[in-house]
Amino acid sequence: MTDPSVTTDADLFSAEAVENPYPMLAELRELAAAVYSTKYDFYVLTRYEDVREAARNWEGFTSSRGVALTDEFNTRIAGSVLATDPPEHDALRAVLSDKLAPRGLAVVREQIAAYAAELVAELVAQGRFDGVTEIARVFPINVVADLVGFPTEGRDKMQPGADATFSAFGPFGEYAQQHLPLMADYGQWMAQMADRSKLAPGGWGEAVMDAVDDGRLSEDGARRTFSAYLTAGMDTTVNAIGALLRIFAERNDIWDALKTQPSLAGPIFEEVLRFESPVVGFWRVATRDAHFHATTVPRGSRVLLHWAAANRDPRKYRNPDLFDIDRNPIDHVAFGYGIHACAGQGLARMEVVTLLAALAEQIDEIHLDGPAVRGRNPIVRGYDSVPLHVTARGTK
């Protein structure tokens, strides 16, 4: 359908590329501003300025024809906040933005800090624990579930369900196929939760149901909103925390810096987002021919905005493959950019900064207690396991 000028037959989602995508991304970034994937039939943007500009230009790069790779999955997410443009998009986003934006979060800050302190105290008492299964997949999940007002029962479906759902944004490869049952199970559970009697009063869930009652949202829209916020609302945070714990265990200089200067928590979180880009990217569809330097992306093409590639672009970040706590790269695109930028980024920042404060306050030394194991999800980068051994502060 197109006449692509620069092409690649490399598989961006092979097991090797998922394990370490950066060598391939660096090659693509230097090959051309936009490269056509013959295997998957899309163009990939890898340079920071181009990715950011395409994300900003929602009229030229629409989300309304889906932000996933496959037609099958785009049909499933059609009409959600992720896959609409203004004006439909704005009404969906407004339902929760009052709660999600920093101004709405002040009231829950202390509650989140207390939970972080309690969770870290339990783990420090244990001494040995898994940073992924016992912190990264526990803390953000319970924070979000509490804010939405979910009962305790069924929360164990949230992280596996969100992870499976994210994988379905990419090609329906082995990982997505294996994890489909988890996604179905999670979808059923969320549909049951879109019910006022199941939700604690005053939470985000109730705000969604209020929007249904006064006609701003359909019942189907409510289910899609739950799904969009819960799925998007956890994985970036979960995987950033897992990656950070590994970095702390391997880079004592960074851990010591945080301990002596807890105000570094914010810059450290921004840097891990740039460095790891937990969500590797989302797709758009070009609504007209788009020119990136010498390459043209023809109208109607699917285009991958590669956040992970953009965040390692040496045109933007010096020594991009170095984790540098002095960088404070708050203009990274790990949360996307523009009207579809992550609506929950304020919450993510608060959660992680709060958690890092609790870790720095209570832990003296932190070491790996076995090999860290990378996850295999093609769309969400993170770890399945980071075994840790810690000592308590002040009990040497």
Add this chain to the structure above:
Amino acid sequence: MKLEVSNLCEGHALCVQTAPEVFELDEDGYARIKFDRVPADLERVAELGARVCPVAAIVVEQ
């Protein structure tokens, strides 16, 4: 230089964090520009503050 905060602002406050000389949050938690016209010596920092807005809500008019 003139800056404007559009109705896309959600109060993420990265502009305030980056350029507190130029941006502040209003009573409702949205960004506000401290000046009608940004003084010449603050233009660079104002531009940086506008640039980091995650939802592209700050428009630089000239």
